[in-house]
Amino acid sequence: MINAPKGVEDILFPRASYYEEIEKKAGNFFSLYGYKKIMVPTFEKTELFLRSVGQETDVGKQMYTFKDKGGRSISLRPEGTAGIVRAYVEHKIYAKEKNWKVYYAGPMFRYERPQAGRLREFYQIGVECFGEESPWLDVEIIEMAHDFLKGMGLDNIQVQVNSIGCKKCRYKYIEELKVYLGKYLDVLCSTCRRRFRYNPLRILDCKSATCRAVLEKAPRIQDFTCSSCQEHFDKVTGGLCRLKIAHTINPYLVRGLDYYTRTIFEIISSYLGSQDAVCAGGRYDNLVEQLGGPPTPATGFAIGVERLLFSLEKAGVDLSKPAPQGVFMATIGEKSVEEAIQVASIIRSQGIAVKINLTNKGLSSQLKQANRENFSWVLIIGEGEIRKGKFILKNMHSGMQQEIETEEFEVFSNFLKGDASS
Ligand SMILES: [Zn+2]
Ligand SMILES: [Zn+2]
Known part of the structure; x- marks a missing residue:
């Protein structure tokens, strides 16, 4: 008998129909905000991810990379944004549409250490919006994710936001952070010692108790953000208040990917324990340019379908019931x-x-x-x-x-x- 490879799962009936149901509901809901579905390949040239996700980030390290029969280096997509940005640049959409609002759904691949709730093939539903730098877009996109999850029946969610600044102010912060963390290198966990060299921001996010203790007195990005980043972020949090979306500002919130700028957010579900984000995203104003397009602000998020399903099951939401029909x-x-x-x-x-x-x-x-x-x-x-x-x-x-x-x-x-x- 041949079993499935380690870290992947068959999705049988009725579970497969829940995936379908979630995608359908997400698509219907996102379309109320003007998002349209697109489909991009599940594998890309490795180079694309090296230039977006980054080689030394945790995600970059987990990529499935191989040579195809033509000798080209190919990687299975570890996340959705890079491929969408590549498509945006390749089809010169910036020349045709001022705002491009799209959503996608499908499998992503990461060579994770197998443990409960972490699969090497997992599903995401994500949205991306190009061409808009207004903080109100950040507000709207957070609202959309929040209201979608609530509408699915997930009642115990919480929005966490942070700003990680722009190229300029973040650089200064990272320098200061490295000066501070450099004094505690021997105390940090082994992962963070590696992050210190390649991805020091990510240390802020470490769950290890010793790293957390070191971080308590670490410099905070809020003390380094430039005035325009600060103003942008104030408008985002102000907007969330006006929409009555409960949120907390988490100064330790960072993302595992290199390309984020300014607003980043996570929506956490209390059912998920330490891997508690059911949705995560933020702004990435430099990525389009980094991948060969004109400077274009952009923002987006992705929802982890397995995590959403797990939370819904814990919340007692019965997805096997047919959808209400109006x-x-x-x-x-x-x-x-x-x-x-x-x-x-x-x-x-x-x-x-x-x-x-x-x-x-x-x-x-x-x-x-x-x-x-x-x-x-x-x-x-x-x-x-x-x-x-x-x-x-x-x-x-x-x-x-x-x-x-x-x-x-x-x-x-x-x-x-x-x-x-x-
Ligand atoms: Zn800034
Ligand atoms: Zn650590």
């Missing part, structure tokens, strides 16, 4: 249909599917139909309700009923939007 409008009589059509357009404008009953069936058989067709909500629009200006909203899962007023439809639609994507 709103069924139960109508009684001609006037009621007339009203329903108007209300439906408000709800549909929020991207939610609506079906209106146009038959003479009684209410109970309409409810049965809604149930059979897997609608999650029924809105009952009887003539009495029209007179009162109040309609009855019934949740088909919980059976709960409530009255809502005509003026509340915008709010109601937003609420449904959250529910329809959960």
